[in-house]
Amino acid sequence: MSDDKRFLPSQEFKMPKMGESITEGTIIEWHVKVGDTFEEGDVLLEVATDKVDNEVPAPASGKMVAQKFNNGDVVPVGEVIAILDISESGSSIKTASKTKETKEKSKISTSSSTLSSTSTSSSTLSSVQKSFKVNENLFISPLVDSMARKNHISYEELARIPGTGKDGRLRKSDVSDYLKKGRPFQFAQAVPEVSGFQVPDLKFDKGKGKIVEMDRMRQMISDHMVFSKHNSPHVTAYVEADLTDMVNWRNNNKAEFQKRYNEKLTFTPLFIECVAKAIEDFPMINSSLDGKNIIVKDEINIGMATALPSGNLIVPVVKNADKKNLNELASATNILVEKARNNKLKADDTKDSTFTISNVGTFGSLMGTPIINQPEAAILATGIIKKRAEVMEREDGDTIEIRQMMYLSLSFDHRIVDGYLAGSFLRRIADYMEQFDTKRKV
Template sequence: MPVKEFKLPDVGEGVAEGELVTWLVAPGDRVEEDQPVAEVETDKALVEVPSSYDGTVEELFVEEGEMVPVGDVIISFRVGEEGAGDEAAAPDESETAGDDAEPEPAAAADAAGSDATDAEPDTPSGRTFAPPSARRLARELGVDIAAVDGSGPGGRIGEADVRAHAEGGAGGADAADSGSDEAPAPTPIDAGSGGRKSAVKKRGDDGSAEPSATTAAPSAAPEPAGRETTLATPATRKVARELGVDVDDVPTDATRDGEAFVTGDDVRAYAEALESETADSAAESAPEPSPVDVSASGDAAGAGGAAGSAAEPSASGSTDETIPYRGVRRTIGKQMERSVYTAPHVTHHDTAEVDALVEAREELKPRAEERGVKLTYMPFVMKAIVAGLKEYPSLNSELREEDEEIVLKKEYNLGIAVATDAGLMVPVVEDVDEKGLFELAAEVRDLASRARERKLKPAEMKGGTFSITNFGAIGGEYATPIINYPETAILGLGAIEERPVVRERDGTSEVVPAPTLPLSLSIDHRVIDGAVAAEFANTVMEHLEHPLLLLSH
């Protein structure tokens, strides 16, 4: 059967990459067109990626947790008639996904600038079943991936298979060429590793594994492991400095974005292993693995980097927790950074006295409940904002610097910031000017509910022209909201509470309690002047303080 390769599609406006969170299929599974095959987290949403083909899953090219650029091949399918008998045939050039698809073994070697002897020869079936992490490890260890015996389903090759094959070389390339299967005696750093090779070692020019740093004399300093790049948090690097450990020497099976990732527990375990094995270095044979054997630390990291029973507390008696900065949190961070460092923010604060608004909502609530709608203050605020945007269109705009123009939007699509367990999401309510209060209330409630359940579609977070953030629902009066760039303004709502206000009665002024709504309006000062922002806020407040004016819109 022909094989079709499937690329990660554009799953959101302006999205360049996404984290593949979960595979919903496995090699050998039968799938239909439009059936979800994976969940990808990107653009502040968890998105299901549907298949473009009817067929059988041939191979998965990306592992769960990996960041994948849009356009990269993530999966391949065998398509065509059942029982065609050529299930394992590799696709020809007309059936592949193009230049972005994973190249054939020989082409991959040429692209990497390596010798032809480093290329992966075809297996008898024509394909090598191995995920990207296993292929990457094979390249690092100088292993011919096609010669590795896979222990997974259907002969799938894992990282452990690659390490086992590398250790079975009995000295590297020369031993492999001679066909020797005798494995070298384990060094102290490998003791108890269960066939897993420590990342501390590097391969010499002759392909042999260099001695581990821990086999040196007690007075000798550990040799560098040779890893050029290691990802670690600042807290982990601080621990490494305190213990006199180079993070590039610390063994780990965990990766982040294709690079080795080391935790504080890995550093502590490695330091303790060095100390323990230095004391026993006079012994010629490998010692018994200690409770904090470095390979055990690597296994723990490979399982997710969580602190296990071998984790030792820091000098202060506590163990820091590290959380990967990726997925929704990284998307939010990049968007906030882009906004703050691109648009000069100015925030205008004011307070609306909303006695009449509170009364209007109370009067309409029973009628809304009859229609199955929970009426909040948000629909009133949205209609008041539209009134202000129609009068001051510069707040409903986008600055396109490259074109040197400001686009005044004619649609009124308001984004509503929703706090979720995964971070802040901003679903968009379209055409607010054309909808009534009850319709807006129902739509906002539906979008907010699905945002918290991670069920929003990417299209439901596109096309906003102005945003609202209701921090008053949690508590607080004023804030400095960050603009949802490339929009040019955002309005923050404080809590509606009774506060002291000055009222005129019988010609005298007195301070009385009254419900008020604090407003915080952030603007892009390149596009909007402070005076215009104040006038817009006054228009919004006028419509909130006299809700009957909303009937005119």
Template sequence: MTQITVPEVGESVTEATVGEWLKKPGDIIKAGDAVVELETDKVNLEITANEDGVLAEILKPSGDTVVVGDILATVAPAGSQPAAPAPKPEPTPEAPVASSPAPASTPPVRATPDVRRLADEKGIDINEVPTSGNKGRVTHSDVESYVQAQTMRTAPTPPAAPATEKPFVAPTPSTDTELVEDRRTERIKMSRRRITIANRLVSAQHTAAMLTTFNEVDMSRILDIRQRHRDAFEKRHGIRLGFMSFFTKASIGALKAFPRLNAEIDGEDMLIKHYYDIGVAVSTDNGLVVPVVRNADELNFAALEKEIAALATKARENKLSIADLQGGTFTITNGGTFGSLLSTPILNAPQVAILGMHKIEERPVVVNKEIVIRPMMYLALSYDHRIVDGSEAVRFLALIKELLEDPESLLLEG
């Protein structure tokens, strides 16, 4: 008899939540088969079998909190017979003679523990919830949509009042009248990842002297380049030319000019990093994650776009590894994808700076003493004032603006 245990999944990961069991007791498993999912504060992991055998017993059901080394299940040698099912009770005389055939079994639904908890709290069977994609996995939005559809389907139609009945007049609120309102409240347990994100955001605000400086950039020339080279670029490289490659290149150029924004604080020392691992914030159903583009300064525009797109896809499919998320020297976040016009991003500790992109909006601006309409974007740079001076942060952001408004210069900076 062998065991399936919780493996080491990273230096900073000590606990996990048992997610969906992909195998059930009695199932034959092969070495390398995914047996169970674990949800950590960073990623969801599939735990695989180390050898062939039969899944004998599940010791940690879905929803349990486990630590490294805990035994999740036991595996019997190949060829073992699963435990015999309990004998069925003899039918009583009152039982009907004919019985309907048992329904065909269906494969288990894929969903994280927090989604299953939400379904339980809504009082619905998660197996009945249709999925909207994401490789058959049920998400929070799938559950909410199903609940809304069920509510609309089952809501009774109020009967028409008789012609002789007087219309109802609501009482005027007073000290003697209690208003009856629908004040329904839901209690939803936060996922381990959401709790960790919350703790880190609060910690970043408490431990860093965080300030934010703003600027705006005229996106005319970048939009023109994308328009003129869009089809040829995609045909040649198999990827669309987006905005992130321009902003990544501009950030690297500015980081080379102002290296203290590519650093972290270690006690009374500054660790200045002369490599450029750029974190790109990605929103997922389970919260914000920041996968890292390694050695971004060595990649051209096409390679950057491909790497960013690949990491974003892995994030949304819960396939990021711990290595994808570790490290990072500077972060870029784009609230503009959700329509944000202006915001103050929070530092991604232990980094000391983060760049916030926003929505492109046509606005009147003065160019050569004339008022013209240009596609403008507000930029926000949050920084740790403990090692980054205000003038340094302002000049850093001004250089990013300069590089973006003269895109050809990014080739020289790269």
């Protein structure tokens, strides 16, 4: 692009949102220097988060005017990181409307407690492009106000939604995420200063020792787990499965499998294969709750809880698991595990899971009671495969044999899934594992 191109007025370029629960990113490297021109889609910079690294593309053709942050700086999502001149012939930045909003500094104070559609007409809001203040901590833009009116959200309810914008400002994405989660604070009531019973402020002696500050990812995991337990009524069901045939087949064929496909054959793709088949039999397990509606997913995307080098867990996702054969599943799982171990996972690798498996047996656990990976309806935990003496019913009489046994546990959201569905689904997974075809060709 030549420098004689005509440009539109300079526009702000903000740190993009790179996934659920991610509120900031670290600038790894700027790929375009100040004064350089770029084309639409060119990588402007690379950003790292606690989960993945992301390349941020240019929204349109233009020129880099200024950079507000340097390599290594940690920047909140939504913060202006650069000033761009966009080519007159190119497309405009999608966040231009947000830029305009941030330039508005006047605020209209209101004491109204509900969003009445008759209190302020839409024409008035569109003509007065200003933010107004509900209380000392909450700022509402006309866009958020419009969304609240459409969904009948009161000012009190808006005040309960955590804002991720600057100074706690509510953003469109905050309200959208809140609606997707089923409006968990819709009927929340403030705790009165004086009541008949108060939770005592117990001063526990937590002891002395080395202080280890939680990293950001551990804090996000903590928040996600607490939210899941608070939001979904968890119930856990258990079965045990005889994996003797599966274990023997894998042991006899893993060398040939690696030779033929150049892929290591672990139990994970075998488990995913059985789970995907069971989901096809019981599709309601593959769902999420949206308010009073249940969304039964079209795709079967299996997340697998994987340990990072830091000890934290992340859930990379095998997309369309039901459409992959065993060597494709093995390849997908091996690639994702390798990426996780080397902190190379991208945002797309951890998106769109519809059901999750947690292999607690990897750590030697007999079984587990996993917490649901929101917004899914259920999660499966597979325990350690352990040799055990079992009574086997044969045509010529009962025998005691050494068998490879494993416990399976399914935690499910009782708002969506009842005991019959959960038990049937869990038993079907175990059946597929037990009825493994020992004559299967690699």
